[in-house]
Each structure stands twice: as C-alpha cells, then as structure tokens.
Amino acid sequence: MSSELPDKKRISESTIHRLSMYFRTLSLLQKEGYETVSSKELAKREKLTPAQVRKDLSFFGSFGTRGLGYDVVELKAKIGEILGIDRHWKVAVIGIGNIGSALVSYKEFSRQGFHIEKLFDNDQRKIGSNHKGIVVSDIKNLEKEIAEDGIEMVIITVPATVAQYMVDDVVRAGVKAILNFAPINLKVPSHVYLRNENMSMELEYLSFAIVNNHTPKNMK
Amino acid sequence: MSSELPDKKRISESTIHRLSMYFRTLSLLQKEGYETVSSKELAKREKLTPAQVRKDLSFFGSFGTRGLGYDVVELKAKIGEILGIDRHWKVAVIGIGNIGSALVSYKEFSRQGFHIEKLFDNDQRKIGSNHKGIVVSDIKNLEKEIAEDGIEMVIITVPATVAQYMVDDVVRAGVKAILNFAPINLKVPSHVYLRNENMSMELEYLSFAIVNNHTPKNMK
DNA sequence: TTATTCATGTGAAATGCTTCACAAGAAATT
DNA sequence: AATTTCTTGTGAAGCATTTCACATGAATAA
Ligand SMILES: NC(=O)c1ccc[n+]([C@@H]2O[C@H](COP(=O)([O-])OP(=O)(O)OC[C@H]3O[C@@H](n4cnc5c(N)ncnc54)[C@H](O)[C@@H]3O)[C@@H](O)[C@H]2O)c1
Ligand SMILES: NC(=O)c1ccc[n+]([C@@H]2O[C@H](COP(=O)([O-])OP(=O)(O)OC[C@H]3O[C@@H](n4cnc5c(N)ncnc54)[C@H](O)[C@@H]3O)[C@@H](O)[C@H]2O)c1
Numbered sequence: 001m002s003s004e005l006p007d008k009k010r011i012s013e014s015t016i017h018r019l020s021m022y023f024r025t026l027s028l029l030q031k032e033g034y035e036t037v038s039s040k041e042l043a044k045r046e047k048l049t050p051a052q053v054r055k056d057l058s059f060f061g062s063f064g065t066r067g068l069g070y071d072v073v074e075l076k077a078k079i080g081e082i083l084g085i086d087r088h089w090k091v092a093v094i095g096i097g098n099i100g101s102a103l104v105s106y107k108e109f110s111r112q113g114f115h116i117e118k119l120f121d122n123d124q125r126k127i128g129s130n131h132k133g134i135v136v137s138d139i140k141n142l143e144k145e146i147a148e149d150g151i152e153m154v155i156i157t158v159p160a161t162v163a164q165y166m167v168d169d170v171v172r173a174g175v176k177a178i179l180n181f182a183p184i185n186l187k188v189p190s191h192v193y194l195r196n197e198n199m200s201m202e203l204e205y206l207s208f209a210i211v212n213n214h215t216p217k218n219m220k
Numbered sequence: 221m222s223s224e225l226p227d228k229k230r231i232s233e234s235t236i237h238r239l240s241m242y243f244r245t246l247s248l249l250q251k252e253g254y255e256t257v258s259s260k261e262l263a264k265r266e267k268l269t270p271a272q273v274r275k276d277l278s279f280f281g282s283f284g285t286r287g288l289g290y291d292v293v294e295l296k297a298k299i300g301e302i303l304g305i306d307r308h309w310k311v312a313v314i315g316i317g318n319i320g321s322a323l324v325s326y327k328e329f330s331r332q333g334f335h336i337e338k339l340f341d342n343d344q345r346k347i348g349s350n351h352k353g354i355v356v357s358d359i360k361n362l363e364k365e366i367a368e369d370g371i372e373m374v375i376i377t378v379p380a381t382v383a384q385y386m387v388d389d390v391v392r393a394g395v396k397a398i399l400n401f402a403p404i405n406l407k408v409p410s411h412v413y414l415r416n417e418n419m420s421m422e423l424e425y426l427s428f429a430i431v432n433n434h435t436p437k438n439m440k
Numbered sequence: 441t442t443a444t445t446c447a448t449g450t451g452a453a454a455t456g457c458t459t460c461a462c463a464a465g466a467a468a469t470t
Numbered sequence: 471a472a473t474t475t476c477t478t479g480t481g482a483a484g485c486a487t488t489t490c491a492c493a494t495g496a497a498t499a500a
Contacts, residue, residue, distance in 0.1 A: 012487070016428050020421045024403060038447060045405060050447085051489050058449055066448045067496045083424050084431030091423075098322035103419070105318050108403070114423050153426060177426035179419075183244060183328065185265065193429040195422045199323070199399075201240045202415045203311075203334050204303050206373060206397035208236050209413040211304030232457070258477065270477090271459050278479055286478045287466045 015056045019079050021046050022053070026076040038069035085113040092118035092151045094166050095158030096126050096136055099181055103155060104131045118151055142166070146173035153177045160184040235276045239299050241266050242273070246296035258289035305333040312338035312371045314386050315378030316346050316356055319401055323375060324351045338371055362386070366393035373397045380404040 025045050029037055039050040046053075057063055057075075060082050064070045080086045091114050093100050103109070104116055119131055122139040129136050137145055146154070146169075154170045156163050156178060163182040170178065177193040180186055188194045208214060245265050249257055259270040266273075277283055277295075280302050284290045300306045311334050313320050323329070324336055339351055342359040349356050357365055366374070366389075374390045376383050376398060383402035390398065397413040400406055408414045428434060 010486095011432075011434065013425070014487075016425055016434075017421055019428075020418075020424045023424075025405075040447080047405075049489065051450095051491095052487095054447090054449060055488075062449065064448050065496060066494070067446045067498085069447065082428070082432075084427040085424060089423075089427060098325050102318035102322045108420065109423065112420055112424070113427070114420075152430070153423070176430050179422055179426060185245075185267075193426050193434075195426055197417075197419060197422055198240075199417060200328065200332055200334075201237055202399055202417055203309075203329065203373070204240045204243075204305060204332070205233070205236055206399060206413050206415055207304040207309060207333070208239075208302070210372070210396050212231075212302075214231065214236075214413075230456095234457075260477080269459060271461095271480095272457095274477090274479060275458075282479065284478050285466065286464070287468085287476045289477065 011059055015059065016083075018046070018048070018052070018056050019083055022056075023076060023079045023083065023085075026072055026079070029072050030076065034072050036065075036069045037072055037075075039064075041069075087113055089114050089153055090118075090149065090151045091116045091153045091155060092120065092146060092149075092170075093155045093157060094120045094139070094142070094170070095156065096121045096131060097157060100155075100157035101131060103157065104134070114153070116155075118145060118149060120145075139166075143169045143173045146170055146175060151175060153179070156180045156182055156186075158182060231279055235279065236303075238266070238268070238272070238276050239303055242276075243296060243299045243303065243305075246292055246299070249292050250296065254292050256285075256289045257292055257295075259284075261289075307333055309334050309373055310338075310369060310371045311336045311373045311375060312340065312366060312369075312390075313375045313377060314340045314359070314362070314390070315376065316341045316351060317377060320375075320377035321351060323377065324354070334373070336375075338365060338369060340365075359386075363389045363393045366390055366395060371395060373399070376400045376402055376406075378402060 022042060025042060026037070039053040043050040043053045054064075060078075063075050063078050077086070091109070093103055093116055096104065096119050100119070100121075104119060109116065117134065119134050119136045120139045120142055121127060121136050126136050127138045151170075151173070152175060154166075154175050154177075156166055158166055160182040163180065163184055164186055167178060167180075167186050167188060171188060171192055175192065178186070178188065178195070180194060180196050183198060183200065186194060186196075242262060245262065246257070259273040263270045263273045274284075281298075283295050283298050297306070311329070313323055313336055316324070316339050320339070320341075324339060329336065337354065339354050339356045340359045340362050341347060341356050346356050347358045371390075371393070372395060374386075374395050374397075376386055378386055380402040383400065383404055384406055387398060387400075387406050387408060391408060391412055395412065398406070398408065398415070400414060400416050403418060403420065406414060406416075
C-alpha cells in the first residue's frame with residue numbers, strides 16, 4: 001500500500017509465476033521450521049539461479065537482510081500481498097460437470113483466498129443440487145446473481161460451444177477475471193483478464209519433447 | 221522423418237505452445253471450409269503477429285506458398301507430425317479421485333493421440349471398478365503393469381504427499397514423460413520429461429493482474 | 441572493536457525471443 | 471508475356487529476460 005510498485009505494468013508473466021512458486025515453497029519452509037532462507041536455497045528448490053530469485057523480488061522492493069537472507073514468514077506475507085492473495089476473492093464456477101465439480105471439491109483454493117461461492121449449470125438434474133454446501137443455480141440467472149453477489153472471478157468449465165455466451169454474460173455482470181478450461185479462443189474486453197488452462201497443450205509439449213529429444217534450458 | 225529438424229534442441233517452449241494453438245485453429249479452419257490460410261489470418265485468430273507465425277514454422281521447414289499462404293490440411297498434418305501427435309501414445313492415470321476421473325472421461329485426449337489405457341489407485345473401493353471401460357488397477361502393481369503394457373506417459377493425480385513415490389515407481393518402469401497435477405516439486409532423472417499443471421498459479425496470476433492493474437504485452 | 445564471512449540488491453553484459461523489412465517467388469490480371 | 475498483387479521465408483534490428491559480478495551492508499567471531 002504505502003510503497004508503490006516501481007513500473008508494475010512491466011512485470012513479466014514469468015516473474016509472477018515464479019512468485020507463486022516462491023510462495024508455495026516458503027509455506028513448506030515454514031512448516032519445516034526454517035526462520036530464514038537465502039536466495040541460494042530458494043533457487044535450489046525451484047531449479048533457478050539465485051540471481052533470478054533476487055531480481056524477481058527486487059522489482060517489488062528490498063525484503064532481505066544482507067549476510068542473512070530473507071525472513072520466511074515475512075517474505076511469504078509480502079509475496080502474498082503482491083499476488084493479492086491476502087484477501088477474499090469471490091469465485092463462481094460455470095458448468096458443474098466432470099472438471100467443474102472436481103474444482104469445487106478442491107479445498108486448497110480457499111486456503112489461497114479463492115472462495116467458490118456460486119455454481120451454475122443448465123442441466124435440470126443439477127440445478128438445485130448441493131455440492132460441498134453450495135446449491136447449483138440455474139444458468140438463466142447467471143448475470144443477475146453474479147452481479148448481486150459481487151463475484152469478481154469466474155471459472156468456465158462448460159463445453160467450448162457455449163463458453164463465449166457465458167463470458168459475454170459474466171462480463172456484463174462486472175466480472176474482472178476469467179479462468180477458462182474450454183479449448184477455444186475467447187473474446188473479452190480489454191478491462192477483463194483472461195487465462196486459459198489447456199491440458200492438451202501440456203501433453204502435446206511432452207509428446208514433442210519425447211519425439212524430438214528436446215532439451216530446453218527451462219523445462220518449467 | 222526424412223528432413224531433419226534444424227537445431228531442434230533450441231526450440232523455445234513458447235514456440236511449441238504456439239504450434240499447439242495453430243493445430244487447434246487449423247482444425248477449426250478445416251471445419252469452416254477453408255482450403256488455405258495466410259500467416260496474417262492465423263495470427264489474427266491467435267492475437268499474434270504474422271511474423272511470429274512464420275518464424276515459428278520456419279524452424280521446422282517451409283510449408284507455405286508465396287502469394288497464397290498455407291494449405292490448411294497439409295499444415296495441420298505437418299504440425300501434428302512435429303508435435304508427435306500423429307501417433308498412438310499409451311497413457312496411464314494414477315489416482316482416480318476428483319481430477320483423475322474427470323480426465324479419464326475426457327474424450328478429446330484420445331482424438332489427439334493420447335490414449336488412457338491404465339488407471340491406478342490404492343483405495344479398495346476403487347480398485348476393480350470400471351471407468352469408461354477401464355478397470356482400476358491396484359497401485360501395488362504399478363511398476364509391473366506400466367512396464368508390461370509399455371506405457372510411455374503418466375498423469376499424476378494423487379495427493380502431493382505420495383506423488384514422489386509414484387514418480388519413482390513409474391520412472392523405474394520406463395515411463396518417458398509425466399504430467400503432474402500435485403502441487404509439489406517432483407524429482408525426475410534427466411531423461412524423463414516432467415510438466416506441472418498448476419491451477420492455483422493461474423488464479424494467482426489473475427489475482428495479481430486485478431490488484432496491480434497489470435497490462436503485459438502478452439497475456440497468453 | 442575489528443576482521444571475517446556471508447548474502448543482498450543492482451547496473452551491465454549476455455542471452456533469448458519477437459518484430460521488422462524486404463528479396464524472392466507464386467498466382468492472378470491485363 | 472508482362473505486370474501487378476500477394477504472401478512467404480529470413481537475416482538483422484529491436485526488445486525482453488536472465489545471468490554475471492561486485493559494491494554494500496549486516497551478522498558473527500575473534
Ligand atoms: N474433463 C476434462 O478432463 C477436461 C480436460 C480439459 C478440458 N476440458 C474442458 O472443460 C470443459 C468441461 O469439460 P467436462 O469434461 O467437465 O464436461 P462435462 O460435459 O462433464 O461438463 C460440462 C457441464 O456444463 C454444463 N453445461 C452445458 N451447457 C451449458 C450451458 N449452456 N449453460 C450452463 N451449463 C452448461 C453441463 O450440464 C455440464 O454439467 C469442456 O470445455 C472441456 O473441453 C475438460
Ligand atoms: N481437484 C482439483 O480441482 C485439483 C486442482 C488442482 C490440483 N489438484 C491436485 O490433484 C491431486 C488430486 O486431487 P483430487 O482432488 O482428485 O484428490 P482426491 O483425493 O479426490 O483423489 C486422489 C486419489 O488418489 C488416490 N490415492 C491416494 N493415495 C494413493 C496412493 N498411495 N496410491 C494410489 N492412489 C492413491 C485416492 O484414493 C484418490 O482416489 C492432488 O495432488 C491435488 O492437490 C486437484
């Protein structure tokens with residue numbers, strides 16, 4: 001809050017992903033009883049260079065102590081703040097099928113601040129049913145309920161053929177970010193953030209690697 | 221096969237991911253009745269520059285016709301060959317819980333050459349049960365059955381606490397690639413390829429973007 | 441107190457990736 | 471047949487990211 005991020009618009013996607021990795025590893029270090037950790041140790045666990053770790057952090061401030069390293073609890077809190085996971089995010093899942101219901105039952109999300117509070121489907125057998133304490137709403141009320149509840153993030157797990165309609169609806173309802181599992185290129189206005197989760201792509205990467213004996217520098 | 225890839229070890233991860241995207245879009249173009257496509261049109265659909273599309277393809281050969289573009293069917297076949305999805309991959313899923321069973325019921329994978337042929341779990345209620353025509357095997361037989369069946373890829377959907385044991389087993393059994401859903405840094409020998417699917421990371425990216433008003437060049 | 445050790449934070453260099461710009465070649469047009 | 475139009479394929483330039491290398495400063499030990 002107090003100290004503004006320097007040039008925060010230019011932070012790379014890779015840096016943000018690495019911050020997520022540091023956060024998870026810091027949680028682990030905390031459990032293991034470490035009080036401090038060096039960029040060297042953190043780098044070793046992530047298979048990165050110590051310079052990379054320090055550079056990533058340096059975009060956001062100076063969090064370490066020379067000669068000692070970083071305070072585990074403090075750095076974890078700081079990264080949580082940077083990532084915005086020190087707050088309560090209201091999330092809805094649209095399409096309570098195979099993947100959708102798997103996500104709903106995943107407890108780890110709420111521990112990271114992502115609280116699934118609304119579920120939607122168009123299947124009469126699913127509407128009204130209870131998943132982990134949440135009753136599935138009729139998709140007809142999508143826009144209205146999302147807006148009323150102040151949902152900020154939406155996870156799309158409907159068939160690709162209807163995904164764009166869902167997006168158009170939730171965008172109108174004021175949603176700020178969408179995580180999409182349908183294998184299709186969705187259109188969103190520039191003020192809405194969109195990420196795609198594509199499992200086929202990862203399998204294809206592995207296939208390519210095997211067939212071509214691929215040995216890249218960073219096999220993330 | 222005949223024409224060897226030029227310096228194929230140095231192809232970037234991004235290029236390979238984009239090849240997957242081109243492949244999917246070419247399938248769509250084919251359905252829409254297009255016979256040819258230009259780098260300009262392909263780029264527009266992926267929100268890339270035409271130069272990027274041409275450069276990506278140029279690493280693997282010359283597939284286009286000047287003044288005309290690329291033959292949709294031909295280019296799709298060529299990319300399929302490059303990615304290694306023009307063949308039959310034997311895949312096993314380890315851990316038939318929420319995510320694992322969602323993956324098993326996903327038909328799209330087999331259309332891309334990834335055939336899930338073995339399922340494993342340690343839960344007596346699940347062992348012997350039938351998922352989409354496949355009977356769940358006892359995890360005790362993991363190494364033996366993977367080796368016997370010649371499974372080359374494995375998807376890990378067990379709790380993080382036991383994921384490394386599964387990896388060690390399947391590595392011994394000769395598996396070449398692993399797609400891991402457990403939120404943990406797994407160790408594999410250098411001849412085995414590993415990719416991690418991490419949904420929390422994507423939600424965290426969205427959280428960061430909202431909180432910081434992030435506007436990167438490439439929001440993939 | 442002073443010396444030594446350790447590890448950060450950061451400009452600068454090195455490396456990697458994307459875009460530019462244009463020659464070359466194929467198709468369509470006159 | 472010649473000309474125009476179109477789009478590829480690719481060195482080179484431009485930009486972005488990673489790594490190097492070291493001055494700086496804190497902690498620890500003597
Ligand atoms: N299952 C997987 O492992 C997997 C993997 C990768 C991608 N995906 C993608 O995720 C999406 C969901 O996959 P799935 O396997 O869970 O499918 P699914 O058919 O099990 O689930 C889809 C759900 O969406 C609901 N739905 C359909 N039309 C709707 C509409 N108009 N409004 C509201 N709800 C509607 C259905 O009732 C169903 O509950 C698909 O786009 C799929 O391609 C799935
Ligand atoms: N469900 C999600 O949406 C989600 C999202 C992201 C990541 N993940 C990760 O995916 C993994 C699976 O998640 P899930 O929600 O499907 O959990 P789950 O508990 O539903 O499934 C885990 C399965 O693994 C089996 N298992 C446990 N120990 C085993 C062993 N030693 N050998 C063989 N099988 C064993 C269990 O019997 C169960 O069927 C976890 O690591 C989780 O963190 C899940």
